[in-house]
Amino acid sequence: MNSVAPHRRRLLAGIAALWAGTVWPTAGRAAPEAEAQWPDASAVPGGVALLPLGPAADRPTAWSDDARLLVVGSPVGWTALVGIPLSAAPGPAQIVVEAADGSRRRVAYQIAPKSYAQQRLKVAPRTVELSPEDLARHERERARQQLVMARFSEPLPTNLRMQAPVGGTRSSSFGLRRVFNGEARQPHSGMDIAAGTGTVVRAPLAGEVVDTGDYFFNGQTVWIDHGGGVFSMLCHLSRIDVRVGDRLAQGQALAAVGATGRVTGPHLHWGVVLNRVSVDPALFIHA
Numbered sequence: 001m002n003s004v005a006p007h008r009r010r011l012l013a014g015i016a017a018l019w020a021g022t023v024w025p026t027a028g029r030a031a032p033e034a035e036a037q038w039p040d041a042s043a044v045p046g047g048v049a050l051l052p053l054g055p056a057a058d059r060p061t062a063w064s065d066d067a068r069l070l071v072v073g074s075p076v077g078w079t080a081l082v083g084i085p086l087s088a089a090p091g092p093a094q095i096v097v098e099a100a101d102g103s104r105r106r107v108a109y110q111i112a113p114k115s116y117a118q119q120r121l122k123v124a125p126r127t128v129e130l131s132p133e134d135l136a137r138h139e140r141e142r143a144r145q146q147l148v149m150a151r152f153s154e155p156l157p158t159n160l161r162m163q164a165p166v167g168g169t170r171s172s173s174f175g176l177r178r179v180f181n182g183e184a185r186q187p188h189s190g191m192d193i194a195a196g197t198g199t200v201v202r203a204p205l206a207g208e209v210v211d212t213g214d215y216f217f218n219g220q221t222v223w224i225d226h227g228g229g230v231f232s233m234l235c236h237l238s239r240i241d242v243r244v245g246d247r248l249a250q251g252q253a254l255a256a257v258g259a260t261g262r263v264t265g266p267h268l269h270w271g272v273v274l275n276r277v278s279v280d281p282a283l284f285i286h287a
């Protein structure tokens with residue numbers, strides 16, 4: 001048998017083209033395998049910059065601030081994926097790249113401005129002001145989240161093509177700036193998906209469950225480590241069906257939608273974290 005399956009043949013042709021230094025056509029039908037594998041490049045606050053690092057025999061290591069970056073590609077050309085914080089100022093930015101021989105260089109890029117919608121709300125003060133006990137609890141939970149996000153595990157993901165964890169209407173409220181009684185709050189750092197209590201929640205990408213808990217704001221929550229500093233956070237769950245250490249395949253059921261934590265009704269909040277930064281989950285879904 002010398003026949004090669006069509007998809008395999010396409011893949012081999014794609015690899016051959018990459019080795020030959022071919023540039024993918026920008027018009028017409030480009031190679032879907034190559035394009036849909038990584039998040040859409042969007043060098044704005046809350047987006048992901050894809051920075052070409054050039055060829056090298058060994059995968060370089062890269063950092064943004066002190067957070068290690070996911071570097072993907074092959075010896076023909078490496079690319080650093082940089083999650084940009086919602087709080088980042090537009091303008092010049094840079095990462096640090098270390099080659100296998102230990103030599104370091106800086107790679108500069110530009111963060112373009114993006115204006116997110118603002119929501120001004122007047123509410124009864126006691127609904128937004130936390131008691132000292134609740135505030136202390138929230139601070140403890142935030143520290144725990146930072147620890148979860150500090151992991152940089154291998155194997156690295158071979159693609160970041162995610163699937164929405166539940167069907168349903170996806171809000172475009174990522175980055176929404178919320179002002180309660182004239183006071184700015186944290187902007188909305190994930191995607192809300194409308195779904196009824198009990199709807200099955202599925203893993204957006206393969207990974208390992210690294211934290212579960214019942215948190216003040218986020219309610220019942222599951223964190224999935226996809227490798228390379230990429231995480232999904234699924235919040236306000238009514239039920240959690242997995243435990244820390246469980247390995248999940250993409251699409252595997254793990255929990256049910258609910259209204260736990262500080263919410264007004266049942267929905268799923270899905271957060272995606274890259275180099276300890278919350279970025280827009282919509283960039284990882286390719287329709």
Ligand code: ZN
Binds near residue numbers: 190191268
């Ligand atoms: Zn939300």
